[in-house]
Amino acid sequence: MKVHSLEKIYLALCAVLIVLGVIAIGASVFSHGVHLVGPSGSVNAAGIAKQAPFDQLGLKQTGDGQYEMTMLGQMWQWNPIKQQEPLTVPAGSTITFKATSSDVIHGLMVRGTNINAMIIPGQITELTYTFDKPGEYLIVCHEYCGAFHQEMYGKLVVS
Numbered sequence: 001m002k003v004h005s006l007e008k009i010y011l012a013l014c015a016v017l018i019v020l021g022v023i024a025i026g027a028s029v030f031s032h033g034v035h036l037v038g039p040s041g042s043v044n045a046a047g048i049a050k051q052a053p054f055d056q057l058g059l060k061q062t063g064d065g066q067y068e069m070t071m072l073g074q075m076w077q078w079n080p081i082k083q084q085e086p087l088t089v090p091a092g093s094t095i096t097f098k099a100t101s102s103d104v105i106h107g108l109m110v111r112g113t114n115i116n117a118m119i120i121p122g123q124i125t126e127l128t129y130t131f132d133k134p135g136e137y138l139i140v141c142h143e144y145c146g147a148f149h150q151e152m153y154g155k156l157v158v159s
Contacts, residue, residue, distance in 0.1 A: 033114065040098075041124040048072060048102045048122070059087050059095075067095045073106035073119045075146050081139060081154030088157045094130040095156075107143030110156065118143060131158040 028034075043051045049072065057080045059069045067089055072079040081087065089095065099108050099119045106119040108127070112135070115127050131137070141152035 040126040042122050043100060043124060044122065048100060053098055054100060059089075062096075065090070065093050067093055068098065069095050070098045071108075073099060073101040073103075073108070073141065073145075073152075075103050076141075076148035076152045078108075078139060078141070078152060078154055086136070086155035086157045088159060089131065091134045091158050092130070092132055093158070094128060096126060096128045098124060098126050100124050104145050105143050106141045106145050106152070109140050109142045111138040111140065113137065116142070131156075134158050 043054065048054050053070050054072050057070050057072055059067055062068050069087070071081060097108065097110075097115065099117075100123060101119045101121045103121060105121070107117070108119050108125070109116045110129070112133075113129050113131075115129050117125050117127055119125055135158055137156040137158065139154045139156055141149060145152065
């Protein structure tokens with residue numbers, strides 16, 4: 001079978017564009033610090049609230065400018081985050097979020113950051129981010145988790 005010379009040029013250009021696309025995607029992944037979040041541990045999904053570290057939920061300071069936010073996804077709230085009471089930290093703070101779910105799959109996303117992970121029942125997910133810019137950051141569930149999914153949010157204020 002004979003391939004026309006224009007078809008050969010077209011196929012060569014397509015191959016070059018595919019290679020350049022893969023290189024561009026790889027470069028942007030590394031330059032933006034994108035990585036897959038894996039489980040950092042597990043807990044028994046039954047009785048999570050009685051197991052460390054989820055027996056003491058909330059934001060606690062662990063060092064100078066270092067915080068740990070332990071949170072539990074439950075229908076339809078991030079425990080202990082409430083819509084009316086924002087968390088407050090100074091600018092430049094580094095927060096490590098430790099999260100799991102006690103019922104269904106939830107999504108943890110902090111708007112304006114690269115914090116974005118699925119929260120699976122019994123699986124501990126850890127994400128760390130340094131909040132350099134002052135402002136309000138919305139903490140939301142981005143995985144549909146039931147009838148009142150839209151109520152599963154909270155605020156983080158960086159001052």
